[in-house]
Each structure stands twice: as C-alpha cells, then as structure tokens.
Amino acid sequence: MIDEQKVMISYSRDSDGHNKRVISFANFLRDSGYNCWLDQLFKQQETSIDFNEMMLKELPNAIKVIVILTPNYKHRAENFIGGVGKEFRIINDEILKYPTKYILVSFSPLATIPIDSILPNGLNGREILDLSLDANDCYKNLFSKLSDKPLYIFSPVSEQKIEPMAEKIVPFSIAKKKNADKDSIFSTIQEYLIENKQLLTQYGPNSLVALNNPISNSVDTWKQLKQSTIIPNNTKIIMLLESNLALLGKKEKEIFYKFKIHAQAFALNQEERNDKEAVPQFPAEFETLIFKED
C-alpha cells in the first residue's frame, strides 16, 4: 500500500551525476513503498512550476524530509542561496519542533570527509546517516527512520526495580573459624565416642553380663560389635583428626596420637591377642579433650 504522506528530498544540484544519483535514490525509496518526492518530480507535473511556492507548501506538509548533505548544500544553506536556502529556513524552523521528521544523510562515506564540511551551521551535533555504511545493512537505519519503526525491541521499564542484596561480611577472625571447624569435628567425634562407650558398657569386659556370667555367650555379641562398629568408629575418628591436624595444638596432637596407637593396637588385638603392654588402654585424656568444650 502506498503511503499517501510524502517523503520529500532536499538536495543541492551539485552536478549532473549527483542529480541523477538523487533521482535514483528517490526511485529506490519509491520502489521500497515510500511516497518519495523531489523537485524534479514536481517539475514533471507542471509546465511552469513555482519552486518557492512548492517548497513552502510541500516541506511543511511532508511526513519525512531527507536532507542530502554535500559541501555545496552546506554552502548554499548557510548563505541562503536558491532553493536550498529557502528549504533550509524551513528546516531550521521545524527541526526542533519535529524531532523525527528530518533525516540528514550523506552519499559519501563519513570516514573520508570532515563532517564540518557538509553539515550546515545550525545543525551541528545532529546525527548524519552514512548511506554507504547503511547500504551494507540493507538500509535498515534509513527505513527505520522513514517508517518510525524501531531497529531493536527494547523492554519496557519494569515497575519492580531489582536491587543488589547487600552481603553481610562476618568480622575478620581466622581463629574463630578454626574454632568453629574444630568444634564441629569434636562434636562428630563425640558421637562416635559415645556410641563406643555405650557398647563397651553394655557388652564389654566390665559389663554386668560379663561380671555376672563370665562364660556368657554375650562375648560373641561383643566381638561382633567390635568389628562392626567400634573399630570402624575409631578409624573414622583417626581419619577425621588426621585430615584436620592443623586445628590441633601440640598437646592435643600428642593426646590424639595416644588414641591412635590405642585404636590401632585394639584392632590388631582382635586378630590375635598381644601382651597388654602392647595394647595401651583408651587414653582418658582423649575423652577429656574431645568433650572439654561441653
């Protein structure tokens, strides 16, 4: 569907080649569905056209005006020469009022010419569309400006603002963390020791059943529990402390090694009895160490 509202081209007649290039550009826009007009087209509509009247009438009524900038256009605009001079007066009047109406373009690559050489005073700082670059992108920018359709879809601004959560930094203290780790490890070990002690009390050599009936078959239960629970618990304790030795002080390490020797000898003693001197008893100081925080 042809847009009835006109797209006007404002340009300077620099040369025959430039003029034909502008006409070719106008045809390209018309082929692209834009109702593009320029003086040459009006000239063909009437045998004796009044260009002053045409400009005063058509530019203000156009939906879009493409201004093709060249050094000559700048010269004629700034000096209000000819049709360009008249058009530039209108452009200057309207460009502030209609921020999406005027499209400043250049056929020449902007990288090869100083912008000041083509941009008339009064339009300083305004965007110039480099058509040589836009051609590489299928004139997306040009059509976006002509159609008032955005190139990119931007999200609406949400009513809910996301704000970063302030991270609370704990006060600097290596020693405190060390103690926290140690407390946690000791707490775990406490559970193993408590379980072992319960089994010892219930089924061990000094249990009620062992004292009241020294030939009780409960000794078999004791032997099984040693293998299934007590020795594995001791192994876990050893592994736990050996992987966290740095948390222990010198004296604590000494106590731990006493426990380790006891635990290893205790396990070996299940395979074959050793002299009691070779199987040190559970060091009571280890229990004191592990439970001292309570």
Add this chain to the structure above:
Amino acid sequence: MYVDYNVYPRPESIDFFEKVISNHDSVISWNEINDYYYCIHRVNKSSVNVLVLNLYTVGLADYVEFIDQYPNADSIITISNWNGYTIQAKEESRKNGVGIFVMSEFLGALNWDEPYKYVRYDSDGNPLHLGHR
C-alpha cells in the same frame, strides 16, 4: 584391703566360679588354698591346683610372674570369656605342664586327665583357641 580387679576377679565372679565348679560332673570337691587359688578334687582323676585371675590378656610375663608365686599351680584361669591370653604364654606354660584357660575352656579341661593338654575343636575338627582373640 585393696584388690585390683584388673588382675583378680570381682567377688561376683568368684561366686560364679565356685558355683560352677561345685556343679561340674568331674568335680568331687574343692577347697580354697589362698584367695583366688583353689585345689579341685576330681572323679578318678588327679586333683588340679588352679589360680583364678581376671587379666584381660595373660601374657608371657604374667605367666612367669604368677607361676613364680604359685609354683604348684596346674592351671591359670583368666575367668571371663572376654579375657584371653597370648599364644606365646600358652605355648610356654604348656611346655611346663601348666594350662592357661578362659573359664569356658577350663570347664572342658577338667574332663581331661591332663588338663593342660586340653584343646577344643570346632565342628570341622579344627582346634579352637578361644583365648587367642
């Protein structure tokens, strides 16, 4: 008088020992020679002098120490099934005609002419050394 119950049996264990011995088929009578040291008279068999202890493990050093104190002892019992002895102590005492047992073994040994030679076997005929573990 202080008694180290890690060496000598608790009173309840002694009561248990005396009760079980009294009811043993091979035993005619028994008498207590000293605390923890008994002479057991058997049916058609020699009497046995037995020292009753409560050592968790009877090692060679323990055997040597106690046999020095009780040179006429034929058997040393470490009364609880939870207790035991080292192979070294067992073999050395056997050479000297002395048996080291846990209580349940001793009840079987009383049926043997020479208790120190007593060995219990499992169902497959393998010797069981209850006190070794």
